[in-house]
Amino acid sequence: MPVTDPSEGRCSIARTITAVGERWSLLVLREAAMGTTRFSDFRHRLGIASDVLANRLSSLVELGLLERTAYQEEGSRTRTEYRLTAAGHEFEVVLGALGGWGGEHLPAEADAGIRYRDRLGRPVRVAFVDEDGHSLEPDEVAVSRR
């Protein structure tokens, strides 16, 4: 048996963890999902060092999760904004899964974080769904290597 799993680089879970799984990257994506767009707002809301934030934003832009745009209000200097791309919005299901699991299994006295809702304002959760778009319970899902 090999010491290193030869399929490691070919596992999409491992690839995603390598690319986006670092704590600050995930928290930057959470902030972006909540509407934060400016460098200074990310920095203050997360309490993250400027050099680390600059690094994570660049990496998320390079990976295609955020897009960087310049905009200028009349009479102001040019500002840079960071917004989720379509791929970034699709990543929200990962954040929703992390939050859903933690909300159930790591309870806190008060939960002040992010909340996902449908268009009617009703809470939504993250689940496995079958080809017809119907949710499945964990014991209805089987796992295998490809």
Add this chain to the structure above:
Amino acid sequence: MPVTDPSEGRCSIARTITAVGERWSLLVLREAAMGTTRFSDFRHRLGIASDVLANRLSSLVELGLLERTAYQEEGSRTRTEYRLTAAGHEFEVVLGALGGWGGEHLPAEADAGIRYRDRLGRPVRVAFVDEDGHSLEPDEVAVSRR
């Protein structure tokens, strides 16, 4: 505006990342989902150092994602097994979300990793679902602070 987000400890996404988000913890959970139970098998399949693996396994047991049991086959010495708890099985939706996103947005030449299927053997995916258990597209989900 505070330098550190005061809601940080109260965000279930951040709590889950802190508890389980480290790369090796996630890969140990992936291996457990695929049926690996023994220390030596985790070590060889992941190519992880023994001390790091021991640390991650203990942490996942403490958090209630894995349970540690002793078993003995006749004539053999006692072995320790690690198996997913119910909470551990519920965490699989996070792995499914990571894998689904990476499979779509971080393509590799060959994808040899984990695959989730329903009881009929059809592929399943991870998505937001509403209260009635119907899947929602990313643009049908809105996000807010609580």
